Amino acid sequence: MRRVLLLSLMLTGLLAGCAGGPPEPARPAPAALPPAEGNQRLAGVCPETVVIQDVWEPDANQAAEYQLIGPGYTIDADHKRVSGPLVVGGKDTGVKVEVRSGGAAIGFGTVPAQMYLDRSITLGSVHGDLAIATSANQPVTAVVAPLNKSPMSLMWDPATHPDWRGVADIGRSGAKVVVAKDSFYAPLLVAKGLIKADQVDTGYTGAPARFVADPSIAQQGYPTSEPYIYEHEVPSWGKPVSYQLLADVGYNIYPQGLSVRTGDLESLSGCLARLVPIIQRAQVDYLNNSGPTNELLVEVVNRYNSGWTYSRGVADYAAKMLRDLRIVTNDRGGALGGMDPARVQSMIDTMAPVLTRTGATVKPGLRAADVATNRFIDPAIRLSH
Template identity: 55%
Template sequence: MPAFSRRACVSYLSSAFILVSISACGAGAQTSAGSAGKLQAAPSAERLAGVCPKTVAVQIDWEPEAEHGPIYNLVGPGYTVDTAKKRVTGPLVIDGKDTGVQIEVRAGGGAIGFQSVSSQMYVDKSITLGTVTTDGAITAAGKQPVTAVAALMKKSPQILMWDPRTHPDWKTIADIGKTDAKVVTIDGATYPSLLVSKGLIKKSQLDSSYDGSPSRFVSDPSIAVQGFATAEPYVYQHEVGAWGKPVKYQLLSDVGYSVYPQALSVRSGELTKLSPCLKKLVPIIQKSTAGFATDPGHALDVIDDLVSQYNTSWVYSKNTGTFAARQMVKLGILANEADGSVGGFDMARVKSTLTTFKPLITESGAKVPADLTADRLATNQFIDTSIGMKTS
């Protein structure tokens, strides 16, 4: 199975530990409680009417969650929710001002049959942008090439976690590899092969039967299990009653998982056509990202509303979202690049990621173009280097 972004296939299960079984609850669009009223127009540099599609459709890789906060932050008041298709549509706003177009944020996971975002982008050409992680873009490059134009996060929130009471001597992932403990992950991810190739864990330790439930870890805390620094540490301690205590973990980005997670991407063949739009839109996304880092309140309200209205088996509390937003900033998951701007790419890192993951993905059975280069995977041509997060 090819590698996808964070939770972009059936194997990528809820960080709230519930196997997702999507059912359409409601047949049509519902108007939210908010009211658009008369929004002030954005300044001309941020007016998107006439250069962008009338509706900028963004395909997300999973259900509503804080990692997508910069995108939900763009959804203005008076939005409507399609509870059948799991989509929210409203005025695309920045700093509370109307850019002149609509934004439609589409849920992934069950809403798109658990297929990858890159695949959905080629099935449905009405999608303007999709969230695709670098290893997923490498996997898709042969038949469904996408190019990332803005990074939602600087590094991946994925972790391996363990029980500190059972394993007080474990401080890092390398410590796990010094034992015979099972490392339980989802099927199809690329990072287990990466960890083995680096000698951090043994192939014999891998167990790809993770189903998203906390029950196995709770009943057998001798194992290490995959998770996300933005969810499991909070949820296990505060929302999993059978556990109710801290876990320890290490970020996979600390040990070579160098991907840009859920990077906003376009179909590569449409990059030139969309350039006039992206020249204005990408800096708006950067501003939204910086704003979300400072004040995530609006985006979290939208996310909480959508989780309720979609009414699937995705469980995501507002407290989890609040924790995630803070954790992203605290851990540098959401952070400026070296030049002080947010949302851009370190192209040397993209090149190194391609070098590292291409053979691993090829070994998994995917056909990666021999001539694939970093600049086909990501570009900084639309990034405004003057826009960055406030740093203390």
């Protein structure tokens, strides 16, 4: 959705489903990992394999999940999954982790829908606005938020629009705003009066061709990828772009919160009490030393060969921007991965009417505790900026 033509990805996904063949053989670890101890030991408490369903293709926005994967991992290119021992600080927790790609791998469906279709999924990566939109029929509750704010932005060509400083300037200009179909943030920007409804163009495909051919437009993008890609990996462009984070203009969701089916919250509580702090620690460890996980991300993408591409240059740039833009940072309560209940409620109050107008069925009387909980967060795990 960010970089590669969606139709190409969809076709690739369909072809991959017919490919068959066994997954890549498991790689033996160079040496037996020392066992984790105490509350970091998950054997007997968590499922034998903790399955995490991603929202999209592998990239640094999902790095905390890939940071959990230890040596001896297996890449299943046919099913777009990678699995291995679930580790923390180089120690084996006694269970496995399996990270599954979204996008074409799940027919471009939503993560909540996939979670209710496949009960083997332990955690799903769910945007806060989607959790609100599915709250009536496919309720999920976020238990940790590796990203503190959305990396979604609107981007533009600073040479064509030297007077633009942000989304409000785009709105005043009347320029087309090219976004993905069914995005929830576009109706929000319209409702807030930042852009006009007739500016919204839902023809975004992820390919750079339209932006290159017509730099008068504004376009959705991720500052963890597009600025680097357009300047260094799109020869027909080869120069900087400007952008503003939508989080800075009221799109205050917690993105990609790792969530459980709400009805499973209690049955998984023993596991989550140990697993959530490990996920918090994984995100901190990634930001402090992103190289090994970035290598894994690039390897996985290359092995999947799905049409999605991801270079080491993009991955390293993304790790820096996650920190510099405070997309990953400690929440208001102090912990990395925590979710401020007041902010979640504000998100519900803001987004529920917008989502209802788009046809979503929001649970009546939805409250912050329905879609997010800090019950399992370790307040001592923080990122030092």
